[in-house]
Amino acid sequence: MKYDVKKAFDFIDEKESEMKQLWIDLCKKESQSADIEGVNNAIAFLDENLKKFGMTTKIHKFSVGANSITAWYPTESTELEMALLGHLDTVHKKGLFGEEIVKIDEKEGIIYGPGVLDCKGGVVVASLVARALHHIGYDKVVKLAFSGDEEVGHSLSNGEGKKFFLDELKGFKAAMDCETGFVDGRIVVGRKGTTNYKITIKGRAAHSGNEPQKGISAIREGAYKTINIEKENDYNGIHYNVGVIEGGTSRNTIPEMCTLTVNVRFRKLKDLEKIEAFLKEMTETSFVPGTTATIEKLSLSDPMEExxxxxxxxxxVKNVSEELGFGTPYSCYLGGGSDAAYSVALGIPTICGMGVKGYENHSLRERAVINSLVERAKLIVKSILTLPESF
Structure with a gap:
């Protein structure tokens, strides 16, 4: 069946102001990952609006952590054409952006605020895409799937947020994650996974002036472990970062305790066996005689395998972008993770970074290009409408 692309684009243009307001209002619903009430409020607000648009929605509640949400337009078709992913949680604690949470610079065409780029802007893009396709009578299934704890690797839902995607995305022909878009046009085809460990080191406390010879420094051991762990770094492969070191009780005490929090980035799930064997060896090796150590795995976010x-x-998508005059995107591989990992794990062709374009997410300078809302919606709509049957 041939669909009217121009009619879809006209609808997107017509709804631009309405969807821009939804973007603003959604970002005003502050929703840092650990603020379960805040995330759930944002999801409830989105749910209310998607229902107004005529969509069927389902809020997914887990035993712990914030909710997630799926939405779609009912259709008689059983063809699962496209899944559009995103998340409602942000890294910004409530109140950091002040009383005027969202700011607009109309002259520069920029919107500032928590999640405007990562990734509530992308959530609005996906919602506009679904509306435009429905408006022209598109009858294949396009599902929106938005998480409530993406930024923390679904650790607050004890992994149930990961299972949410694995359950909801099964069988789709393709997927796009409407995560942070880039102003230079790049589109993500792969991302590293992330895993975190905590190494706890025990030594022996002693007065650093009166009897230092009786002490065994856990911090000194931590320094040796840090150096030896980071010697193994391969920025194109497995990368170790000892990001947090804590220890000691006072400046005149040989420190009895020290902890290292190690963040590891990796390309393939099979790398985990090598990572854990190496960190176990580092944990069990005492560079300072008399110290002991234990290791605990804190979290795991799967890689989006290229x-x-x-x-x-x-x-x-690149060909469609060129046809529309939106420029020539280039493919890239990133060190930061996303929920695109789970559609890839299901064998679904997936690209990421398809949300609004902008700058400096995860900072108080987070901002997005306002007109990229319409551009990205049109790019995704035409990409879906022209996706080959045999894709």
């Missing part, structure tokens, strides 16, 4: 299917989808 593959030919992802590149094929990217090439399709």
């Amino acid at each position: 593959n030919e299917k992802n590149h094929k989808l990217f090439e399709h």
Whole structure:
């Protein structure tokens, strides 16, 4: 069936002001990952608006942590064409942006605020795409799936947030994660996974002036472990970062305790075996005689493994972008993770970074380009409408 692309684009233009206001209002619903009430309020607000648009929605509640949400337009078709992903939680604690949470610079065409880029702007893009497709009678299934604890790797939902995606995305032909978009046009075809560990080191306390020879410094051991762990770094492969060191009780006491929090980035799930064997060896090795140590795994976010299917989808979107005069995107691989990992794990061709374009997410300078809302919606709509049947 041939669909009217111009009619879809006209609808997007017509709804631009309305969806821009939704973008603003959604970002005003502050929702840092650990603020369960705040995240749930943002999801409830989105749920209310999606229902107004005529969509069927489902709020997914877990045993712990914030909710997630799916939405779609009912159709008689069983063809699962496209899943559009995103998340409602942000890294910004409530109140950091002051009383005027969201600011607009109309002259520069920029919107500032928590989550305007990462990734509530992308959530609004996906919602506008679904509306435009429904408006022209598109009858295949396009599902929106938005998480409530993406920024913390679903650790606050004890992994139930990960299972949410694995359950909801099964069978889809393709997927796009409407995560942070980039002003230079790049589109993400792969991302590293992330895992975190805590190494706890025990030594022996002693007065650093009267009898230092009786002490065994846990901090000194921590320094040796840090140096030896980070010697193994391969920025293109497995990368270790001892990001937090804590220890000691006072400046005149040989420190009895020290903890290292180690963040590890990796390309493939099979890398985990190598990572854990190495960190176990480092934990059990005492560089300072008399120290002991234990290790605890804190969290795991799967990698979005780069593959030919992802590149094929990217090439399709790149061609559409050129046809529309939106420029020539290029493919990239990033060290930061996203929920695109789970659609890839299901064997679904996936690209990421398809949300609004902007700058400096995860900072108080987070901002997005306002007109990229319409551009990205049109790019995704035409990419879906022209996706080959045999893709």
